[in-house]
Amino acid sequence: MAGQDSELSELIARVVLRDRQAFLDLYSASAPKLFAITLRLLKDRAEAEDVLQEVFVKIWNNADRYLPDVASPAAWLNAVARNAAIDRLRARRPAARSEGLDAAERLADPGPGPEAEAILRSEGRRIETCMEELPSDRAEAVRRAYVEGESYLELAERYAVPLNTMRSWLRRSLIQLRACLSA
Amino acid sequence: MTGPGDPPTDEDVALAGEYVLGALALEDRQAAALRIARDPGFALEVARWEARLDPLAEEVRPVTPPARLRRRIEARVFGAPRxxxxxxxxxxxxxxxxxxxxxxxxxxxxxxxxxxxxxxxxxxxxxxxxxxxxxxxxxxxxxxxxxxxxxxxxxxxxxxxxxxxxxxxxxxxxxxxxxxxxxxxxxxxxxxxxxxxxxxxxxxxxxxxxxxxxxxxxxxxxxxxxxxxx
Known part of the structure; x- marks a missing residue:
């Protein structure tokens, strides 16, 4: 994925310089992934579209905040999208979340071929290995929080444990992941 | 401002991770967001967690957004003056x-x-x-x-x-x-x-x-x- 990373880095650098074409190219390269992330978290197409607009306004305005030494450009773009979607999610009144068909999965573009999938997976292999070292219910809770946007409250209900217990589970899981990833 | 002799505490690192995980309730999330704006050391911890946990998003398969969205974004970003x-x-x-x-x-x-x-x-x-x-x-x-x-x-x-x-x-x-x-x-x-x-x-x-x-x-x-x- 190094080629894609350097391409994204260059586009972000040009966006900092107010290059409109670079912004449009960056949109083409990243919007499907960022839309999928917001859709998966919000589980509401209209809201996800709304948040995606905010996300690209933020990318245009804040491209200078990207720290190339800390994160890959894709990770930074994904984080901008996740943050905006989670802000929206948490600001919602506590409401029943749709438990039915997963809109993001239903609408997903045709997946990559097996070869591309294998390359994709190798990027995440390290964290997958570390996730496997966690008790399985905790790894599942981490994933539900990160990918599906479930809050401590929702997770506590799902796993029928007190809120504080859920929070300390996840805090400990995070610290364990961090240690595993830096090992 | 966090100097070299001022490493983040374990509590800061955990809180930054929780912010990135996204599970915090609204109030705690807002407090953490404020901290990101005010405390560059904490903001750096958050950026590190964003990089660390990003591979978890790999399972999310791309979804092409509708074309009208691109036009709206262009209008919002380029429509305004400087x-x-x-x-x-x-x-x-x-x-x-x-x-x-x-x-x-x-x-x-x-x-x-x-x-x-x-x-x-x-x-x-x-x-x-x-x-x-x-x-x-x-x-x-x-x-x-x-x-x-x-x-x-x-x-x-x-x-x-x-x-x-x-x-x-x-x-x-x-x-x-x-x-x-x-x-x-x-x-x-x-x-x-x-x-x-x-x-x-x-x-x-x-x-x-x-x-x-x-x-x-x-x-x-x-x-x-x-x-x-x-």
């Missing part, structure tokens, strides 16, 4: 009203400061560089959450911009955006920053064009003045 930060510049707008605001700010009689009440009233900060060449007046309406600035005097050097900062106590300055070289501008202050405005000091620094690259002031302070109630 927009270096999430400010909605009203440069030149308001004409006479803005001009008389500037005159009031520069010529009006200073009032004695009232006891701090962040939530209401009008606040002003009159920033003048020590040599008197750069003047920037800011008027903050706590009721509407809007700040208006009026810039006069010498413009920054070519390739440089003046950036406005909010300084509250010992906390790291928070960027309020890049200033126009001349004239008036208005911007909404984000809701989470509003409680910090009262009793704060505003400062302008000389930064590279487009503002400080890392969200941390890098240039010399050109002028600074506390906000006072009028």
């Amino acid at each position: 927009q270096a930060r999430p400010w909605s510049w009203l440069v030149g707008a308001g004409g006479l009203a803005a001009a008389s605001l500037a005159a009031t700010l520069w010529l009006g009689q200073p009032q004695p400061p009232a006891p701090g009440q962040g939530g209401e009233g009008l606040w002003i900060s009159d920033m003048v560089s020590p040599d008197g060449t750069v003047r920037l007046a800011a008027l903050y309406d706590a009721d509407s959450g809007e700040m208006r600035v009026s810039v006069g005097g010498a413009a920054p050097a070519t390739g440089r911009d003046f950036e406005l900062w909010l300084i509250q106590g010992e906390a790291a300055p928070i960027s309020l955006g890049v200033m126009p070289h001349q004239g008036q501008a208005a911007m909404p202050i984000p809701e989470d920053l509003r409680p910090l405005v009262a009793e704060a000091t505003l400062a302008i620094t000389d930064e590279p064009e487009g503002g400080s690259p890392g969200g941390v002031a890098t240039g010399p302070v050109v002028a600074a003045a506390p906000l006072r109630r009028i």
Whole structure:
């Protein structure tokens, strides 16, 4: 994925310089992934579209905040999208979340071929290995929080444990992941 | 500002991870977001967690957004005049009203400061560089959450911009955006920053064009003045 990373880095650098074409190219390269992330978290197409607009306004305005030494450009773009979607999610009144068909999965573009999938997976292999070292219910809770946007409250209900217990589970899981990833 | 001898605590690292995980309740999330804006060391921890956990998003398969979205985004981003930060510049707008605001700010009689009440009233900060060449007046309406600035005097050097900062106590300055070289501008202050405005000091620094690259002031302070109630 190094080629894609350097391409994204260059586009972000040009966006900092107010290059409109670079912004449009960056949109083409990243919007499907960022839309999928917001859709998966919000589980509401209209809201996800709304948040995606905010996300690209933020990318245009804040491209200078990207720290190339800390994160890959894709990770930074994904984080901008996740943050905006989670802000929206948490600001919602506590409401029943749709438990039915997963809109993001239903609408997903045709997946990559097996070869591309294998390359994709190798990027995440390290964290997958570390996730496997966690008790399985905790790894599942981490994933539900990160990918599906479930809050401590929702997770506590799902796993029928007190809120504080859920929070300390996840805090400990995070610290364990961090240690595993830096090992 | 976090220095080299000032490593993040375990608690900071865990909280930064929780913020990135996204499971915090609204209030805790907002408090953490405020911390990101004020504390570069904490912001760095958050960025590290973003990088660390990002592979978890690999399972999310891309979904092509509708074409209309791209057009809307283009209109939002390029439709507005110069927009270096999430400010909605009203440069030149308001004409006479803005001009008389500037005159009031520069010529009006200073009032004695009232006891701090962040939530209401009008606040002003009159920033003048020590040599008197750069003047920037800011008027903050706590009721509407809007700040208006009026810039006069010498413009920054070519390739440089003046950036406005909010300084509250010992906390790291928070960027309020890049200033126009001349004239008036208005911007909404984000809701989470509003409680910090009262009793704060505003400062302008000389930064590279487009503002400080890392969200941390890098240039010399050109002028600074506390906000006072009028």
